[in-house]
Amino acid sequence: MTISNMCQMAMLCVMVDFIVHFHKALFKSIFSCHLNSFHLKVMIKVSFYFLCSSDGNSKKRKSKDSCETDVLPTGDSKKETAIKKENAKKEREKKDRSGKDTKTTDEKKRKNKPEGKEESKKKKKDGDDGKTKKGGKKEGEDSTWKWWEEGNSNNGNKWTTLEHKGPLFPPEYEPLPNNVSFFYNGNPVKLTLPAEEVATFYAKMLDHEYTTKSSFQENFFTDWREEMSVEEREQIKKLSKCDFTHINKYFLDKSEEKKPSIELRAASITLFFGLIQPEEITINCSKGSNIPVAPKGHRWRKVQHDNTVTWLASWVENVQGNFKYVMLNPSSKLKGEKDWQKYEVARKLKLKVETIRRLYREDWKNREMKTRQRGVALYFIDKLALRAGNEKEESETADTVGCCSLRVEHITLHQEKGGQEFMVEFDFLGKDSIRYYNEVPVEGRVFKNLKLFMENKEPEDDLFDRINTTYLNKHLNQSMPGLTAKVFRTFNASTTLQEQLNKLTTADMSLEEKLLSYNRANRAVAILCNHQRAAPKTFEKSMQNLQDKVAQKQQQLDVARKELKDAKKEHKRGGTERTRKLVEKKEAVVKRLEEQLKKLQLQMTDREENKVIALGTSKLNYLDPRISVAWCRKFNVPIEKIYNKTQRDKFAWAIDMTEEDFQF
Template sequence: MDVDDEDKPKKKKKAAAPRKSRVKKEEDGEDGETPKKAPRKSKAKKDKEEDGTTSAPASPTKKGKKAKKEEEEEEVFKWWEQDVEGDGSQKWQTLVHSGVLFPPPYEPLPKNVRVLYDGKPLDLPPESEEVAWFFGKILDTDHAKDPTFQKNFFKDWQKILKEHPPRDGTRVTSFDKCDFRQLLAHHETQRDAKKNMSQEEKKAAKEAKEKLELPFRTCLLDGRKEKVGNFRIEPPDLFRGRGEHPKKGALKLRLSPEDITINIGEGVPVPEPGVPGKWGKVVHDNTVTWLATWKENVNGNTKYVFLAAGSSLKGQSDMQKFEKARDLKKYVDAIRGDYERDLKSKIMAERQRATAMYFIDVLALRAGNEKGEEEADTVGCCSLRCEHVTLERDTTDGREYVVFDFLGKDSIRYYNRVEVSAQVFKNIRLFKGDNKTDEDALFDRVSTTSLNKHLQSYMKGLTAKVFRTFNASTTFQRLLDAEDLEGASVAEKIAKYTEANRQVAILCNHQRAAPKTHDATMAKLSEKLKAMKYDRMKLCHALFTVEPKKRKQRPDLAKEDEELTAEWIAEYEDEQRRLALEKAEKKFAKDNEKLAAEGKEELKESVLKERKAAVNAEYDKLKHERGTGKATLKQNKSAEQIETLIEKQDAKIKTFSIQTKSRDDTKTVALGTSKINYLDPRITVAWCKKWDVPVEKMFNKSLLVKFPWAMGADAEWVF
């Protein structure tokens, strides 16, 4: 569900002077999830696109579909070609929508599925059984094994049990006596049943889901149909959190209509809730862009339903955000000059503000806000405590460093050891002081509010967050401009782009946990790369067999790859033999199934023996060739043809190696967050046009929908 600060309910104010633009605050929603990727293309279709080949002329039916699609595209409201400045207050004139979609009610577990307490089954009412179900179905995950998660779950479950106790009177007082394994087994049975559904069942389920969601997917904004973002009310569950969040495992309560505020046009029908109850409040506020809002119970955060990422209002907000960051270019030199001067100010508040600005500018730190006792202990620049910053001086060369170690947004650890000037080092030592404890604020005379107020004296609407967007985009532009990609392959260009994106993600501390399967995946990719090198080796040996003098003429081809040891080659060929024989058996069985279904005579066992004999003969030949430096191909080819095949294989290996390295380099970096929130999409579009890279390779379908306004940027556009 979208979270955003700009559109929180506001008290009515007197009409303000017209403003050119209004930039949406996104402190709470800036690091949202990466949009889902578009469905995978078939290999054949993908290969055609990469090779630049085109399909045969479309049939009349296909032409009709294409014409219809083009007609639909023409009907898209191209707001970026209109006057979108406005006065910064009224966002719409009319708004009609269907409200929000509530999650389905809880279905009690079968009577043979129970939580055991001290070895005995509990007879739980639905309200307390549902909470147990939330824990039981994730019993085999790391979450359920986490002590903090367990503690918070059990604490909240006991509150529910107090209101809805077991029917048999059992008092649940010890988590260690609880056994949720039957619930996990039931969940796995449900999951397997869903996987094993027939195509007809899956289709029917999909159609039912789409029918249910259809009314909520779109709204009418000023008479135009616009897509709604996440219109689903979050279902009750256990809060996961990110990093070391102190509330992970806490119960997210089921929401009712009374918890929801609906925002809709005045004088239009108010939608009926899909579950019993009445809306908590109905407002008609056309100065905000949310359709519904509520407050979740775990962290007290306000949640919103907004229009979809590709809507006109969202697009305008994105474009204005990046334009404001671009405007900062006009003022940034003055700002930097002033804070460099104020690093030596005799007024402590100015010196602290200048030092905080230095870190926000150079390290792209978030400004940080005050936190309550019940909130996660996350900090930003202005809320750093003395314990989060240490000073180090290298005794060998005299260099001075500041070491940051704290939990940032979403409880992600920020660790950075950065070399600083003598003045910054001196300031931090001064701010830590002899009279301060580790728990005291480092910048005790600076707040996010006062810092942003100071920034706005330079430029209207300037905040620390604008600096973050500005530095991310300017860094990205600089890194891309530093690479001359003339003559590079598409894979090499994409690798350079990904590396620039990675550097920005590191700057902004956009981390993620490495996928659990990463090591296994990399091992498989390594083996695949060896297999590709093996194929190249066999081509080289075939070339030397056809034309022996090539061995001296092409020493680059004669050099053996150190990874392809005799032991590995033997194991690889034996494994390929086994797979080929297995494939032959499966094909034989499949052929006979097809013949039986057609009422024809099945193939005799001798056919399978012949096929297996052919496989064995092929691999016997490879075994005989081991260590000889010679090889023969299945089809006779000239030396020139073999050299062409080697060149293609070299290109294939190079591309695969680049992709594999990129995958390993980015295993703990969340590339999507910066791409969605901090990098002006026009930088990517211009770069793609400059270096002839399809923008679809950089932006997935969701981002193409989110940034239509950026697609007009030409190859010369710069941030």
């Protein structure tokens, strides 16, 4: 059956029961630096229903398919699994009873199947060897819902029906038992409930290094005093006189008691997160669905019905004022489709990019200043993979910028530097307050335009004062539907990975050498995208351990080589079967030790090169996973070496559909 006459999806009903345990605290600025994430855990049950129809028959996809990939286990999961296994067993017995008819039908099907598909089936069968996995499934079978093999309406809507039960807030604070006290200046103090609750946050973190930092202590104490009563504020004036050890011990003992049980609820309240009330949360669901009920005495900020987005609930995080969202699991259909489409748009850009580059070069000579600025901005976004940069509210505290929001103070022009002409020095804070520093040579016309843009401006003035991201994206969309400035970043990152892998990898490499080549290719992308990190605190210690292992392995190799040399001398003096076998044995030992030493040295090189480079961000967000999957298949590298289990679930569509000859 061709794609055109496959079943068309008429309705998608996403029934979601999810519980979100929102962490609660009362602080806007606990740290001297700002936190960028609001941690929450989501337990979601998703059932996808399809009304289909090429032949007029309606079918229903069981929720099992999506639950296995998209859903965290619920308390009834064991019972459900047992029922499913029992049903599967009955189904197999039924098939066995009608074995004769089944065999006849299978033979007819095989006759009608193309030869290539038949061979493919045989290969799978040979690989299985009749072995079954736990649960009665053969190894070749896969119960994962392969949504990418189904038709796509492609009308911009993400869902037809969306219903869920909204976020569940944590229970009210439970006071400490009477035998657990807070002490101030050596004396027990009975705190009011609001003050006591906040005191427990700090007590739980006594063993953490944060509590040793002065900025953390000052911020905590300032915010804690806001929750105290007037009497408590008069009595408790210095954090240094506060004793939280009894409370800390109480929670440690309590956690030890809970260890044997499996806890499916979200982690306990901590200092890292702002207080979120129902009045701050926007619910997204479909019209006509059962709207989630807000907690008693509260109401939602807003209920909307937007089927062009995939989030279920949103709120504004109170530290930096950013929007936060409750989303479906990364391995879900909605998220997977979005990723797939993102990389397909980037691949389409490959066909148009030379035309776009020619056009923005022509813009450099345009008589209109706005058009010139647009051309230079696009040049930077393309050449340097800069983020476009969005307009921000004045109240936002972090002074982070992108290309369109660069100020005059962020660049320095050098007519000549280091033997190169037309050098531009960039120095600014990018996303997440990561410093972007780069010195790059640019084309003469770009250099001339930059001087023009900076004329008669103060350091704090905008470099590109005539344009913004919205204007830029609107212009790009006219060149290619779906094209935005962000697509250039994905395109250049994926193109760089593909080129580097083609350049750095050869078939005769060992597995460790191939992995080093992959990480070097990934590193080139991370540098392009300015994905930096602080060196891990354990870096020096782990490197020292590796150096010790290398030195130890080198000693073993030196001894083995000497023993091999002696064995060869003995064999040369009077060769016997015994001495010949001894030489072979010593040669095998030397070869094995050489391989082990080389592996350790490659690990050291890899770790040193990636000391301050974050490889994961680009791998998960900017690199088409099909490049990595094809590379793994071409060079016989286990995919598990590149993607962990969660990442393999996220990119299941790429792993299933990609052959070794794929090129971005």
